[in-house]
Amino acid sequence: MLALDQLQVRDYWQRVEMPRADGPAPVRLCGALAKTTGEPLADLPVAPRLGEHTAHYRGSGSSAGPAITARPRAEAAPAGQQMERPLDDIKILDFMWALAGPGATRTLADYGATVVKVESELKPDVLRGVHPFIGEEGGQENALQFHSINAGKMDLTLDLSLPEAREVILDLVAWCDVLTESFSPKAMENWGLTYDVLREVNPELVMFSSCLMGQTGPMRMYAGFGTMAAAIAGFYPVTGWPDRIPAGPFTAYTDYISPKLGVMLILSALAERDRTGRGQHIDFAQMEGALHFLATEFADEEINGRTAGRAGNADRHMCPHGVYAAAGDDCWVAIACETEAQWGALANLVDADADLRDLDMAARRAHAETIDAAITAWTEPREAADIEAALQACGVPAHRVSDAADLMADPQIVAREHFLSVPHAKHGHTWVENSNFELSRTPGRPLWGGPMFGEHNMEVLEGILGYDADRVAELVIAGALT
The missing domain is CATH 3.30.1540.10 (formyl-coa transferase, domain 3)
Incomplete structure (x- = not known):
């Protein structure tokens, strides 16, 4: 991994001076979570030595360590009083599919964001075809994983190959705060929907692109799922038993860690937009994000020349x-x-x-x-x-x-209402996972299960965009709403 061309071209590794007995030595550590067109993510200093900044923070006047500046805070609601959901004013245009991308926008929807998912019946979200299905009956509207990962979202069907559909997208770009997509790097370019085009429509737009290897580099067009990203990132050689072939982590590992990182990056970009008035494009490579979960192993290789291997269930710091x-x-x-x-x-x-x-x-x-x-x-x-x-x-x-x-x-799972029954347009109700974390004053919760194809077409076109009946009819006749 330390020699992988893709990471070298994307200048992924952060170089720091590591203190040693014989003087500082340059080493490479895991770098920023994403590339951005806005204010770059800061390079972090080397981890502090034990007690290094004690004198500074005890008021000795030492220049060591960063200064602490208090930020103004909004007045908190009284304890026990619930407020409106924190993202009620955020609007998201969502082109995500499968798991790694939609998981991020699902969390944002839980906390109040209006999320309009764009898809097409001509090329449906792959998760619509993945079991388990309600009643063991396969079908595009029956997939429970889709219901859960897209809970709380609206659904608009558009054939993006048609110019009429592209016009709708540009109107939605003017409306939204965030556009998210998880296609291959060429897809948005082929539709004429690059960030440079979109920011002409909405200069404050935050665009979040999530794909396996990132938008640049020799491996940028490498297509695959979380299993491939986990293999490339180095999880397989360190997972399993030393006398057996690599086992790898369970399922498409990076599909489940990427959404958490995506939420953080999107919210950070929105905070910067609120501070500066500028939007930005976030280039998030799922494989690069996963590297942070092996940061210790990479540091051990770089600093000590010790390559991690498979050790079964053994732990370096616990036994048994x-x-x-x-x-x-x-x-x-x-x-x-x-x-x-x-x-x-x-x-x-x-x-x-x-x-x-x-x-x-x-x-x-x-x-x-x-x-x-x-x-x-x-x-x-x-x-x-x-x-x-x-x-x-x-x-x-x-x-x-x-x-x-x-x-x-499980009593703990039941007590925390992790699995919820929520409304569904076809089935009456469906089962989804609750929000993965709880906020005491602004709780998040999915309001309905993953939507049906085009379930909210009229609500989006008439209610959000203000199209009249004639404009909607033109889209239907053109075949754009499929």
Whole structure:
């Protein structure tokens, strides 16, 4: 990865002077999350030494460290009083598809943003064809993942190959605050909808482009899903067992981490727009965003020349640390000991041999196989729920390995209303995931399930854009609303 041409061309790696005993040494660390046409994301200084800025912040007058400037804040609502949703005035034109992109606009919709999803029945969002389906019946309006990841959005169908559809898009660009897209880098160019064109219509527009490898570089046209991005980013060589082929992380990994980064980047760009009056284009490469989740491994390679490898469930800082068989078919319990007290409690519970009980972390790692065998001998005849309860009761981090049915019934999941029944135009109701985080005064919540094709065509064309019946009829006759 440190030598990958794509990252070199995009000037991804941040170069910092790392303090060493023999003097500072230049090293490469993970760089900015995205490329922008606005104010560039700041290069961060090297991590501080322990206590490096203590004197400064105790008022010694030292020049070390950054100055702290208080920002004006809006008056807070009284505790317990809910306010309007924080993004109620934000309008988003959404060209995202699949998972990595729509997950970001779904979160923004949860917190009040008006999101108009643009798609076409001629080339539907791939997620409409992915199981599970309601009633096990395949169909474009039955896909539960689509219902969840696009909850709370409006749907407008347009055939973007037609000039009439492009005119509608330009009117929506003038209306919106943010335009999001996750096509290949050439798609918006082919439709004549580049950022340079769009900012002529709306100079304050924030455009967010999310694709696998970014808008520039020799690999920019590389198409694929999160599994490919995870493989390129280096997750596969470090995930799995050392004596087996790479396993990789579960499912399309970068599809699930990219939305969180996307939300942050979009909100940051809106904050800058509010401060400066200028919009910008954000070029987010999903693979580059994922590199930050391996930042420690890259730093270890760059600084110490130590290449990370596969270690199964072992952890450098915890032992024991693994998943252990319980009674029943394919039943397991995850257990981790970070402190000596936790290990002591576990050792007593499983009646570990005396010569194992007083081992420190380094010694336990050296005897990991023996310790794992002792734990397994205790867990195998017991029910996973009983193991979990016994370990948690004595302060040992542990939890049964859950399947989908377990999650639906999990008391914590149920208490936090993670799975919600919400209205759906075809099915009456559908199931979606709730917002992934909670704000006490401005809670977010999906209001309806993923929309049907063109469900909000008239609401968008007449209600938002103010088109009259004749204008809408012209679009229908031209075949633009498909």
